[in-house]
Amino acid sequence: MSTNSHAAHAEDHHHEGGHAHGTFSSYMLGFVLSVVLTAIPFWLVMSGALPSKQVTALVIMAFAVVQIVVHMIYFLHMNATSENGWTMMALIFTIVMVVIALSGSLWVMSHLNTNMMPMHQMSGMK
Amino acid sequence: MTVAVNPSQTGEPVFYLADEHPHPEGWSTSLGFWIYLMSDCLIFAILFATFGVLGGNYAAGPAPKDLFDLDLVAVNTSMLLLSSITYGFAMLTMQQNKVAQTQVWLAITGLFGLAFIGIELTEFAHMIHEGATPQRSAFLSAFFTLVGTHGLHVSCGLIWLVTLMVQVGKFGLIEANRRRLMCLSMFWHFLDVVWIGVFTFVYLLGVLR
Numbered sequence: 145m146s147t148n149s150h151a152a153h154a155e156d157h158h159h160e161g162g163h164a165h166g167t168f169s170s171y172m173l174g175f176v177l178s179v180v181l182t183a184i185p186f187w188l189v190m191s192g193a194l195p196s197k198q199v200t201a202l203v204i205m206a207f208a209v210v211q212i213v214v215h216m217i218y219f220l221h222m223n224a225t226s227e228n229g230w231t232m233m234a235l236i237f238t239i240v241m242v243v244i245a246l247s248g249s250l251w252v253m254s255h256l257n258t259n260m261m262p263m264h265q266m267s268g269m270k
Numbered sequence: 271m272t273v274a275v276n277p278s279q280t281g282e283p284v285f286y287l288a289d290e291h292p293h294p295e296g297w298s299t300s301l302g303f304w305i306y307l308m309s310d311c312l313i314f315a316i317l318f319a320t321f322g323v324l325g326g327n328y329a330a331g332p333a334p335k336d337l338f339d340l341d342l343v344a345v346n347t348s349m350l351l352l353s354s355i356t357y358g359f360a361m362l363t364m365q366q367n368k369v370a371q372t373q374v375w376l377a378i379t380g381l382f383g384l385a386f387i388g389i390e391l392t393e394f395a396h397m398i399h400e401g402a403t404p405q406r407s408a409f410l411s412a413f414f415t416l417v418g419t420h421g422l423h424v425s426c427g428l429i430w431l432v433t434l435m436v437q438v439g440k441f442g443l444i445e446a447n448r449r450r451l452m453c454l455s456m457f458w459h460f461l462d463v464v465w466i467g468v469f470t471f472v473y474l475l476g477v478l479r
Contacts, residue, residue, distance in 0.1 A: 165361070165365060166358060166361070166362070167362070168359075168362055171355060171358035171359070171362065172355075174355075174358075175351070175354070175355040175358075178351055178354075179348075179351065182347055182348075182351065182466075182469075185470065185474055186340065186343075186344050186347075186474070189340065189474045189477055189478055190340050197478050200478060201475055201478055204470055204474050204475070204478075205470060205471075205475075207470070208466050208467065208470035208471075211466050212463055212466055212467075215354075215459060215462060215463045215466065216463070219354055219358065219459040219462070220456060220459050220460065220463070227300065227301045227304075230301055231301060231304045234301075234304060234305050234308050235304075235308065237308070238308040238311050238312065241312055241315070242311065242312065242315040245312070245315045245316060245319055246315055246318060246319050246322065249319035249320075249322065249323055250319065250322050250323065253323040
């Protein structure tokens with residue numbers, strides 16, 4: 145009965161598989177990956193396992209990016225075909241905007257900082 | 271979307287309806303909700319950028335190292351992660367039309383979410399008690415805005431969750447409720463994705479600084 149109604153329901157959504165559903169194993173795989181990808185950065189920072197702070201920073205940022213991708217695939221069920229690819233298009237557009245906003249802000253403001261900071265020192269030198 | 275077409279009335283063919291066909295109710299909801307989430311993502315991007323710019327301006331006040339307790343943040347992160355997987359189980363049981371089990375998983379998700387908010391509010395209260403208020407420095411203003419906005423989203427998600435539990439209790443797993451549960455699922459997992467950014471860039475990198 146439930147499979148019949150499911151088939152009818154799938155036909156109702158005549159766009160290709162509107163929203164992909166996960167399975168128990170895909171959710172569990174995503175969860176285990178997330179736990180590992182969360183635990184390692186916390187351990188790296190709390191134990192100070194890597195001698196260089198900069199290397200640690202880069203490594204935990206890399207873990208964050210990988211974990212975001214894992215969440216996108218296993219929890220948000222992102223794929224290139226859902227909603228005829230429009231969710232992917234919206235995502236790509238958003239990523240472009242986020243990258244511009246983040247890198248632009250940080251870049252401009254750090255330049256502003258380095259260029260403005262010496263001003264009071266210079267006025268003191270007069 | 272149904273428009274009465276009567277070409278015989280004017281005698282001229284109507285072209286603009288050629289591609290129109292009736293859509294079932296809610297057929298575009300998941301795409302629309304996804305676009306809402308993407309716009310929400312931009313809000314968080316701007317708050318992250320603000321934190322990135324101001325995060326180092328302590329105004330001779332407390333620095334992340336003095337304030338953040340990573341053990342607590344780890345517990346908090348696991349609460350949100352566990353709530354994500356339990357929501358996933360709620361979706362799986364929903365697909366199998368098991369109303370009672372879906373309700374149980376939703377309730378467990380809500381408890382984990384409540385624990386997350388509780389721990390976060392405790393942390394905020396502790397910081398404010400120590401004098402690390404949003405007014406203290408630019409770093410703390412940016413911190414409270416970013417983490418507070420995320421917390422506000424989770425709180426709204428909890429209200430939504432309770433509302434849907436009442437809906438499911440009253441009407442069962444009807445098509446509309448399935449659609450709503452799917453939207454909340456996207457919202458909830460999206461908040462977990464934002465939290466990955468928060469614990470990495472605010473807490474871990476803050477303590478590293």
